[in-house]
Amino acid sequence: MAIVEGRFRLDGVEIPFQPGQTIMDAALAAAVYIPHLCHHPALLPHGSCRVCVVRVNGREVSSCTTPATAGLEVESETEALRALRVAILQMLFVEGNHVCPACERTGACELQAVAYHCGMLEPHFTHFFPRRELDASHPDLVLDLNRCILCERCVRASRDLDRKRVFAVAGRGLDSHLIVDSPTGRLGDSRLELTDQAAHICPVGAILLRQRAGDVGERHGFRVPIGERPYDRESISRVGDVATLVEES
Amino acid sequence: MLSSLETAAHPERLRRVVIDPVTRVEGHGKVTLLLDDEGHVRQARLHIVEFRGFEKFIQGRPYWELPVLVQRLCGICPVSHHLAAAKACDQLVGVDQLTATAEKVRRLMHYGQVLQSHALHFFHLASPDLLFGFDDAVAHRNIVGVIQEHPEIARQGVLLRKYGQEVIRITSGKRIHGSGAVPGGVNKAVSAVERDLLRADIGQVLAWAQAAVALIKRLYEAERAGFDRFASVASNSLSLVDDSGHLELYEGGLRACDASGQILFDHADCGDYARLLREEIKPWSYMKFPFIAALGPEHGWYRVGPLARINNCDRIATPLAETERQAFVALANGQPVQAALATHWARLIELLYCAEAIERLLDDPELSGTELITEGVLRQRGIGVLEAPRGTLFHHYEIDENGLIRKANLIVSTTNNNQVMNESIRQVARCYLDGHQLTEPLLNQIEVAIRAYDPCLSCATHALGQMPLQLDLVDADGRLEDRLQRHADGTVLRCDVPDAADARDRFGACGC
Numbered sequence: 001m002a003i004v005e006g007r008f009r010l011d012g013v014e015i016p017f018q019p020g021q022t023i024m025d026a027a028l029a030a031a032v033y034i035p036h037l038c039h040h041p042a043l044l045p046h047g048s049c050r051v052c053v054v055r056v057n058g059r060e061v062s063s064c065t066t067p068a069t070a071g072l073e074v075e076s077e078t079e080a081l082r083a084l085r086v087a088i089l090q091m092l093f094v095e096g097n098h099v100c101p102a103c104e105r106t107g108a109c110e111l112q113a114v115a116y117h118c119g120m121l122e123p124h125f126t127h128f129f130p131r132r133e134l135d136a137s138h139p140d141l142v143l144d145l146n147r148c149i150l151c152e153r154c155v156r157a158s159r160d161l162d163r164k165r166v167f168a169v170a171g172r173g174l175d176s177h178l179i180v181d182s183p184t185g186r187l188g189d190s191r192l193e194l195t196d197q198a199a200h201i202c203p204v205g206a207i208l209l210r211q212r213a214g215d216v217g218e219r220h221g222f223r224v225p226i227g228e229r230p231y232d233r234e235s236i237s238r239v240g241d242v243a244t245l246v247e248e249s
Numbered sequence: 250m251l252s253s254l255e256t257a258a259h260p261e262r263l264r265r266v267v268i269d270p271v272t273r274v275e276g277h278g279k280v281t282l283l284l285d286d287e288g289h290v291r292q293a294r295l296h297i298v299e300f301r302g303f304e305k306f307i308q309g310r311p312y313w314e315l316p317v318l319v320q321r322l323c324g325i326c327p328v329s330h331h332l333a334a335a336k337a338c339d340q341l342v343g344v345d346q347l348t349a350t351a352e353k354v355r356r357l358m359h360y361g362q363v364l365q366s367h368a369l370h371f372f373h374l375a376s377p378d379l380l381f382g383f384d385d386a387v388a389h390r391n392i393v394g395v396i397q398e399h400p401e402i403a404r405q406g407v408l409l410r411k412y413g414q415e416v417i418r419i420t421s422g423k424r425i426h427g428s429g430a431v432p433g434g435v436n437k438a439v440s441a442v443e444r445d446l447l448r449a450d451i452g453q454v455l456a457w458a459q460a461a462v463a464l465i466k467r468l469y470e471a472e473r474a475g476f477d478r479f480a481s482v483a484s485n486s487l488s489l490v491d492d493s494g495h496l497e498l499y500e501g502g503l504r505a506c507d508a509s510g511q512i513l514f515d516h517a518d519c520g521d522y523a524r525l526l527r528e529e530i531k532p533w534s535y536m537k538f539p540f541i542a543a544l545g546p547e548h549g550w551y552r553v554g555p556l557a558r559i560n561n562c563d564r565i566a567t568p569l570a571e572t573e574r575q576a577f578v579a580l581a582n583g584q585p586v587q588a589a590l591a592t593h594w595a596r597l598i599e600l601l602y603c604a605e606a607i608e609r610l611l612d613d614p615e616l617s618g619t620e621l622i623t624e625g626v627l628r629q630r631g632i633g634v635l636e637a638p639r640g641t642l643f644h645h646y647e648i649d650e651n652g653l654i655r656k657a658n659l660i661v662s663t664t665n666n667n668q669v670m671n672e673s674i675r676q677v678a679r680c681y682l683d684g685h686q687l688t689e690p691l692l693n694q695i696e697v698a699i700r701a702y703d704p705c706l707s708c709a710t711h712a713l714g715q716m717p718l719q720l721d722l723v724d725a726d727g728r729l730e731d732r733l734q735r736h737a738d739g740t741v742l743r744c745d746v747p748d749a750a751d752a753r754d755r756f757g758a759c760g761c
Contacts, residue, residue, distance in 0.1 A: 101317070101318075101321060101426065102314055102317055102318035102321065104313070104314065104317075134309060134310070134311075134653065136311060136651035136652055136653050137651060142311060210311075210652070221313065222313060222314075222316070222317060222428050222431050222436065223431055223436050223622070224436065225422050225428070225429070225436045225437040226421075226422025226423055226427060226428055227422055
């Protein structure tokens with residue numbers, strides 16, 4: 001049976017979709033960017049960061065969890081939605097300790113790139129300055145909870161792609177925090193390996209590849225010169241997973 | 250020998266004059282003068298009123314963040330901190346010798362940094378005093394006045410700095426706060442296109458650098474007697490020199506000379522700095538007071554920076570700067586030059602040296618090599634030392650088995666100059682202000698003395714948690730009623746002040 005392709009309108013542009021796709025899936029496949037953080041094309045939708053908020057038939061919904069339906073009128077790049085996204089981003093920045101000038105993911109960080117894209121110019125809210133742990137017990141990876149935005153990409157990747165369940169979120173509300181499944185709670189005692197997809201899927205600088213003596217050939221972190229980092233020259237709306245999906249298609 | 254003007258016997262009886270802020274320096278500082286009824290200066294102090302805390306808050310961070318994180322100490326000389334931290338990190342990752350390309354790219358970055366910083370200081374900050382006189386109208390004695398009256402000098406100053414910034418951008422990715430140096434090497438080489446870009450202007454930069462040296466020589470010679478005497482302080486000198494005793498800004502051994510030029514120690518391993526140098530803490534400043542351990546705090550304080558470097562070195566490896574050095578050392582007949590204002594002259598000789606060194610490097614094919622990073626085995630301790638524009642800069646880090654920073658100690662160039670700057674302002678206070686009605690031009694002389702050292706006050710204040718503090722309770726008539734002192738070991742003691750008990754009754758006891 002032939003696949004029936006439908007269409008909806010996103011900011012006035014016709015977007016084709018296939019059954020089962022969300023608004024986000026269809027938009028990315030059509031090379032139309034909707035800002036997002038917790039969404040990743042390889043993972044099941046999560047809808048937790050709310051940065052991908054769009055307006056559908058008068059209601060605000062997360063585009064990564066809303067099924068595409070024929071005839072929908074979707075608004076994304078409006079001033080009101082931009083302001084909402086900026087407020088969400090500002091809250092993410094002040095809830096953690098995001099020191100972009102000293103972070104090795106600067107220029108490669110999706111939170112930073114999305115904030116630039118959305119026009120966030122200052123944090124606006126009072127910084128929480130929480131005291132959070134940095135776990136450097138793993139031989140290949142570092143977990144810096146100062147930068148964790150609880151997007152749960154690592155949780156989903158470890159569970160659904162790596163089949164390990166190394167990560168989970170514990171606590172509620174402001175006490176929510178990432179935990180590691182190991183006898184000590186330390187990353188070094190967990191089953192996480194450098195080859196796991198969960199080790200490479202963090203959108204911010206919370207899960208980092210360790211800079212080791214002896215890995216001269218590896219280029220990550222500060223070894224990538226300014227100007228060659230993913231978002232140095234182009235906005236995330238052009239070189240993020242939009243571009244990846246278009247290349248694949 | 251320390252000056253008698255550091256601490257007055259009865260400060261509560263003296264009139265207080267404050268210069269706050271000290272202008273045309275990097276960072277925030279103030280000078281306090283205490284004068285008696287006849288206008289005689291009884292106490293003169295340079296206070297650093299900024300508070301930083303880098304040594305504390307980098308604890309627990311991964312070592313590879315250091316070169317990028319610690320350079321945020323400063324916006325003028327971040328490259329110096331970037332490179333000093335990178336040198337310390339080289340040791341942490343077990344690398345004693347970088348690839349030729351990595352070392353040359355770092356050197357190029359460093360020469361660009363010293364060139365731009367020296368140009369900034371001389372043309373933007375110091376030249377108004379030297380071109381117009383210390384007592385020129387304050388509204389005119391600034392960079393705008395220089396642009397109006399000496400547009401070509403101002404233009405050359407701006408463009409010299411711009412060239413240095415371009416060198417930094419090409420080697421580190423950004424003009425300020427780049428990321429070129431990484432533990433064990435650099436993250437990029439200099440491409441042929443970038444090399445050609447810098448080559449196109451280096452001839453002009455050399456000509457301007459020579460003109461800058463000629464300018465300071467002319468200014469100095471015109472006021473020779475006064476400049477020789479002004480803020481002149483006989484001090485020890487500390488700097489790096491290379492194996493041959495040449496001027497060295499990036500990598501070398503420590504040389505210290507006394508005020509007569511006699512060598513106190515030479516080619517000392519920088520890793521031994523903690524044995525050779527100590528730091529004293531005083532309750533009235535956030536900035537420490539380093540001294541040569543063997544001489545003690547009374548006699549061991551020293552000068553760093555351009556004047557110390559030109560005094561200390563046997564020669565300079567580039568011809569134009571060496572010719573100028575020889576003219577400079579003739580100032581004091583081969584003895585160390587101790588005039589604070591001669592620091593400007595020495596600074597511009599270094600600017601010329603940097604321009605020549607950049608020219609040499611741009612002809613070196615290894616600058617574009619592909620071997621960028623060297624590997625090694627992780628160590629627990631790394632000490633990086635280099636000559637920043639303002640003087641010798643020490644970065645010392647210790648890490649735990651996971652690579653997280655356990656301990657950090659920074660001795661920043663301006664900190665090294667703390668005592669000599671204080672002695673210079675005391676000399677000025679004693680010779681030029683004592684017994685006079687204080688006016689803005691007279692007080693500017695204090696600032697002129699400080700500016701000669703090009704202090705970077707925001708770099709220099711970084712202690713946290715161990716800094717002694719003094720809390721004074723003064724009544725409405727200015728009488729000292731009570732005094733609490735927190736010492737370096739954290740203890741808090743109440744000083745014996747007459748009538749303090751009465752004061753506590755009136756104001757309530759402090760909860761410390």
